[in-house]
Amino acid sequence: MSVDERKLQVLRAIVTDYVSSQEPVGSKALVERHNLGVSPATVRNDMAALEEEGYITQPHTSAGRIPTDKGYRLFVDRLGSVKPLSLAEQRAIHTFLSGAVDLDDILHRTVRLLAQVTQQVAIVQYPTLSHSEVRHVELVSLSSQRLLVILITSTGRIEQRVVENEHTDDELTRLRSLLNAAAVGHSSAQAAARLGGLLTELPEALSPLGRSCIATLLDMLGNDASSRVVVGGMPNLTRFGDEFETTVRPVLEALEEQVVLLKLLGEATSTDVVTVRIGRENPYAELRSTSLVASGYGTAADSWATLGIVGPTRMDYPSTIASVRAVARYVGRFLAEG
Known part of the structure; x- marks a missing residue:
């Protein structure tokens, strides 16, 4: 394993542990929890190199490290293939959407479903006429x-x-x-x-x-209804913990602006690519503590509109990307067949 591959493995372990525990991650915990195949000293050296390169940082109150926006970006870019949803998860999506009676019902069900499966704030844009x-x-x-x-x-x-x-x-x-x-x-x-x-x-x-x-x-x-969006799952913002005044309130206020939501969703226009915008990659200062995961929905040849989620940068990216992609495909298929 090359040094770069090994450092990437260490970064993956740090991201995974931090998303799971929301606590800064130390080298001792990495060695104990992950089969990295190297000594604790080597892990410490790799962490020092990752910190120097800006992929992880040390909060001043802790000896552990947390990923930076740059670290999350590398993690997402190097995910490889996104694991498909299980048959049970696919059936659950199908069942949840299949009772819908019209477009409004489908989009409101989609927002509830996305917010439920990702535990984030879900946004769905109405399709363009x-x-x-x-x-x-x-x-x-x-x-x-x-x-x-x-x-x-x-x-x-x-x-x-x-x-x-x-x-x-x-x-x-x-x-x-x-x-x-x-x-x-x-x-x-x-x-x-x-x-x-x-x-x-x-x-x-x-x-x-x-x-x-x-x-x-x-x-x-x-x-044209495409300037309308449906939002759900706002209570999921409580997962920011004690950061309400500094983080959650500005996010809430930004998410109440339809123009902000449409601009956020604007770049995710393809039905076969999931767009991930992390932290400071967001165009709005109020949303720089969050990440957006979004995808177009429609037919294979034509994207009608966009859906996605907004949540803390420390989200579970692999499962969130898989959920957004799967829900977008199901909604597109439902509307095309309707």
């Missing part, structure tokens, strides 16, 4: 003067608006057929263009009703 197709347009009569216009997309989004307009059942049937012929199977932009074109082709008898319904649908298609 530009990445979905119109699946169905429904018109439901509420009275002879009022109707409900319903838009359903391929990402499971369901929007509905009440329209005040006189109509008969026969007119609704004819208009429903025209609207679906124009919009279904097309992206939001294409559907909007085709519905705009339909305005000039409406039969005279359907014109007032058709114009009202098309105007409503165009408004729905232009209302």
